[in-house]
Amino acid sequence: MKKDIEILIIGAGPAGLSAAIEAAKYGADVLVVDENSKPGGQLFKQIHKFFGSRRHQAGVRGMDIGTQLLEDVKKLGVEVMLDTVAYGIYPNGEGVALAVKGETGYIVHPKKIIMATGASENPLAFPGWTLPGVVGAGAIQTMINVHRVPVGQKVLMIGSGNVGLIVTYQLLQSGANVVGIVEAAPKIGGYGVHSAKVRRAGVPIYTGHTVLEAIPNEDMSGIKGAIIAKVDERFQPIKGTEQFVEADCIGIAVGLTPDIGLPSMAGVTFTNIGRLGGTVPLHDRDLMTTEDGVYVAGDSAGVEEASSAIEEGKLAGIAAAEALGKIDKETAAEAKANVWNSLNQLRTGPFGAVRAECKEEIIRQMEEWKVKNHVD
Amino acid sequence: MSRIENHVILGDLDQGKQVWITVDGKKYPAKEGEPILSALLANGIKVQNISVKKHEPRGYFCGIGRCTNCVMTVNGDPNVRTCITPVEDGMVVETQDGLGKWEEP
Numbered sequence: 001m002k003k004d005i006e007i008l009i010i011g012a013g014p015a016g017l018s019a020a021i022e023a024a025k026y027g028a029d030v031l032v033v034d035e036n037s038k039p040g041g042q043l044f045k046q047i048h049k050f051f052g053s054r055r056h057q058a059g060v061r062g063m064d065i066g067t068q069l070l071e072d073v074k075k076l077g078v079e080v081m082l083d084t085v086a087y088g089i090y091p092n093g094e095g096v097a098l099a100v101k102g103e104t105g106y107i108v109h110p111k112k113i114i115m116a117t118g119a120s121e122n123p124l125a126f127p128g129w130t131l132p133g134v135v136g137a138g139a140i141q142t143m144i145n146v147h148r149v150p151v152g153q154k155v156l157m158i159g160s161g162n163v164g165l166i167v168t169y170q171l172l173q174s175g176a177n178v179v180g181i182v183e184a185a186p187k188i189g190g191y192g193v194h195s196a197k198v199r200r201a202g203v204p205i206y207t208g209h210t211v212l213e214a215i216p217n218e219d220m221s222g223i224k225g226a227i228i229a230k231v232d233e234r235f236q237p238i239k240g241t242e243q244f245v246e247a248d249c250i251g252i253a254v255g256l257t258p259d260i261g262l263p264s265m266a267g268v269t270f271t272n273i274g275r276l277g278g279t280v281p282l283h284d285r286d287l288m289t290t291e292d293g294v295y296v297a298g299d300s301a302g303v304e305e306a307s308s309a310i311e312e313g314k315l316a317g318i319a320a321a322e323a324l325g326k327i328d329k330e331t332a333a334e335a336k337a338n339v340w341n342s343l344n345q346l347r348t349g350p351f352g353a354v355r356a357e358c359k360e361e362i363i364r365q366m367e368e369w370k371v372k373n374h375v376d
Numbered sequence: 377m378s379r380i381e382n383h384v385i386l387g388d389l390d391q392g393k394q395v396w397i398t399v400d401g402k403k404y405p406a407k408e409g410e411p412i413l414s415a416l417l418a419n420g421i422k423v424q425n426i427s428v429k430k431h432e433p434r435g436y437f438c439g440i441g442r443c444t445n446c447v448m449t450v451n452g453d454p455n456v457r458t459c460i461t462p463v464e465d466g467m468v469v470e471t472q473d474g475l476g477k478w479e480e481p
Binding site: 035036037042047061120121123130131132133134135136138139140142143144145147148149150151173174175219220221222259 | 378379380381383384385386389410411413414417418422423424427432433434435436437438439440441442443459460462
């Protein structure tokens with residue numbers, strides 16, 4: 001095993017693979033590691049067609065984008081090490097510790113690191129939330145679409161953002177019933193096209209409602225339903241509006257939190273941006289963090305969508321290759337400007353515009369940090 | 377056994393190679409290479425462990441190896457994440473009580 005590499009990419013999801021493809025295209029020596037036994041991150045459970053314009057592969061299913069990325073990686077001869085956990089980032093150029101299949105340990109010495117570690121699903125605490133059958137919406141997607149096993153016959157979804165809506169539709173496609181979608185806000189959170197689909201299928205959407213508790217079955221091995229209630233304008237449950245909804249599974253779709261363990265270990269500076277999932281690393285327009293040569297991309301840099309993760313991965317890949325001297329300044333500038341154009345297109349509309357503002361805020365804070373710390 | 381056999385987008389299920397695993401002393405069919413968790417769900421088994429503090433049943437939450445809510449004792453090793461550990465023929469899986477115990481050698 002080679003110990004000196006030019007770019008180490010941690011995470012083989014949409015961001016990591018896209019970074020690898022760009023960097024390798026410009027001749028950088030790239031190693032991708034991923035703790036899972038299969039590459040692709042969460043793309044292969046996304047059996048729906050993506051949005052955006054043609055340049056963002058709109059109309060192509062997430063799983064097919066995953067297959068395409070893997071083909072490109074293979075064509076370029078990029079090495080992808082699976083079942084490999086990056087568990088230690090050491091200062092002063094002492095390298096990155098990798099554990100392969102929980103047995104073999106390596107220290108590698110990359111010149112640049114791109115961290116594309118993704119995000120984790122948020123739980124939601126209410127009485128009964130720990131019962132078997134109360135699960136993440138992403139977990140439902142994994143079970144029904146990747147492993148092809150049912151999670152329940154009657155599912156209640158909590159959260160009407162895009163994840164809640166899309167997973168609801170995919171549950172219907174898998175043959176399950178969805179008994180309702182509960183949304184605390186007065187309006188549906190996700191895109192109209194998604195909510196229209198589930199409404200057409202007859203799934204009730206309880207806006208202005210919350211889940212009060214999950215009701216266990218006799219031996220607490222699962223649930224038999226949930227109690228939901230209307231909420232007032234301060235999101236407090238209104239007495240007398242409680243109703244029982246029969247369900248054997250509750251899906252929790254209340255957002256994701258960036259996985260920032262590794263950037264944290266690398267000593268990067270963070271900021272808090274609620275709309276991007278919470279604590280996120282500061283980064284500049286090249287996706288470089290406050291640690292020289294450490295880049296972030298995708299959900300770990302702020303939760304968005306797979307399409308934007310792909311673009312961010314490209315940016316980090318180009319920037320890292322440029323920093324290594326693989327591309328001249330003009331070529332890199334042009335390539336990066338292209339990707340930024342594409343990213344800006346994705347970050348439009350009522351949902352995207354908010355994300356664009358949040359991302360600009362990260363970059364603005366990074367500029368401030370640079371001034372304070374006398375970094376060019 | 378309950379699996380999603382036909383799917384409007386994904387087509388017919390690839391049956392794979394059937395193997396057998398033992399869960400709490402009982403034999404169940406499973407698909408070689410699938411996560412232990414999906415084999416359990418296919419066989420209607422929802423509980424993976426009994427919680428440490430309250431001694432209540434627990435099941436999976438994230439399904440992708442992050443939350444550790446689905447750990448069980450597998451071939452004598454406690455705290456194995458069943459959602460990302462592939463099934464092998466003859467595997468012995470046990471509902472874990474609390475933090476579990478290493479089997480005496």
